[in-house]
Amino acid sequence: MARVYNFSAGPATIPEAVLERAQAEMLDWNGSGMSVMEMSHRGKEYMSIAAQAEADLRELMAIPDNYKVMFLQGGASSQFSAIPMNLLRGKTTADYINTGAWSKKAIAEAKRFCDVNIAATTEDTQFMTTPKQADLNLNSDAAYMHFTPNETIGGVEFPYLPETGDVPIVADMSSTILSRPIDVNKYGVIYAGAQKNIGPAGLTVVIARDDLVGNAMDGTPAMLDYKNHVDNDSMYNTPATYSWYLAGLVFDWLKSNGGISAMAQINERKAAALYAAIDGSDFYANPVEVASRSWMNVPFTLADSELDSVFLEEAKQNGLVTLKGHRSVGGMRASIYNAMPEEGVNSLISFMADFEKRHG
Numbered sequence: 001m002a003r004v005y006n007f008s009a010g011p012a013t014i015p016e017a018v019l020e021r022a023q024a025e026m027l028d029w030n031g032s033g034m035s036v037m038e039m040s041h042r043g044k045e046y047m048s049i050a051a052q053a054e055a056d057l058r059e060l061m062a063i064p065d066n067y068k069v070m071f072l073q074g075g076a077s078s079q080f081s082a083i084p085m086n087l088l089r090g091k092t093t094a095d096y097i098n099t100g101a102w103s104k105k106a107i108a109e110a111k112r113f114c115d116v117n118i119a120a121t122t123e124d125t126q127f128m129t130t131p132k133q134a135d136l137n138l139n140s141d142a143a144y145m146h147f148t149p150n151e152t153i154g155g156v157e158f159p160y161l162p163e164t165g166d167v168p169i170v171a172d173m174s175s176t177i178l179s180r181p182i183d184v185n186k187y188g189v190i191y192a193g194a195q196k197n198i199g200p201a202g203l204t205v206v207i208a209r210d211d212l213v214g215n216a217m218d219g220t221p222a223m224l225d226y227k228n229h230v231d232n233d234s235m236y237n238t239p240a241t242y243s244w245y246l247a248g249l250v251f252d253w254l255k256s257n258g259g260i261s262a263m264a265q266i267n268e269r270k271a272a273a274l275y276a277a278i279d280g281s282d283f284y285a286n287p288v289e290v291a292s293r294s295w296m297n298v299p300f301t302l303a304d305s306e307l308d309s310v311f312l313e314e315a316k317q318n319g320l321v322t323l324k325g326h327r328s329v330g331g332m333r334a335s336i337y338n339a340m341p342e343e344g345v346n347s348l349i350s351f352m353a354d355f356e357k358r359h360g
């Protein structure tokens, strides 16, 4: 068996130790005589798995007690509509920052429910930057301010948390959650599809300040109303039981590896090494403003795009896969989430240098 280094943006690589543990527990979880997939979500075994995952996530992110944690389905994309439905609370307008493809989708969905004030957009830089605090045109009447801390497709990450006064901040952290410590207290709602930096697809984590739960607008479908999920411990309906379990194994793995601050150091090193390799060469380029470069998703282009397919093919022969850039951007993209080991990034860097020598 030969495992590759998988640079997919999502579903993304999962720590090998987690997969091995899942494999070991597959046929008989903890003496239950069955796999987690086969368990009733209301049985005491599964309830203990679910509760432990939540406790570990709370510990890892230091989530305060006045925040609810939900383990939902429907992807981050469902949250694009759940956010306005739960958070408008009688208001008619919300602020959105537009930094790229995922912001745009969130904005398009919000427009179905309210007036969207674009507090800032970086479209004039082809989304290669993040706006400065001083350039945010914030509305103090906004029900909330939504932004995308890390744009997975463009590889653009906010180097700071915007200040919004009393207006709750909502963050789509799908591709940056757990990559570095954050102060949860500063947010109203954090949400993330699991398939980037948490675990398998099918699970969406939502962390919501409790005063923002319980005021969904009239007509909100039961499955999008946070209160239903909070009141039922995310078991209003059958949850994505196996994905939730796997996420729990990832949380446990993170804890045994020193938690998020230890991860942040590794993530910073991985990103720094890859950007240094790109910047140190005339053959590779990354167009993103240096201060806004993502730690998690690193797009890069080759001097001659005719070589793209050769690059991808040779990389694959070297056990480095899923490096093709998003169809809207082209070139390459290396997603280097928590589960991508440093050796994987170093192996990519060596391959890039060697490729440049032969083709540059």
Ligand SMILES: *Cc1c(COP(=O)(O)O)cnc(C)c1O
Pocket (backbone or CB within 6 Å): 010, 074, 075, 076, 077, 078, 102, 148, 150, 151, 152, 172, 173, 174, 175, 193, 194, 196
């Ligand atoms: C992947 C991604 C999404 C979409 O997630 P789904 O779970 O597929 O709905 C939304 N926002 C960001 C930032 C993403 O990276």
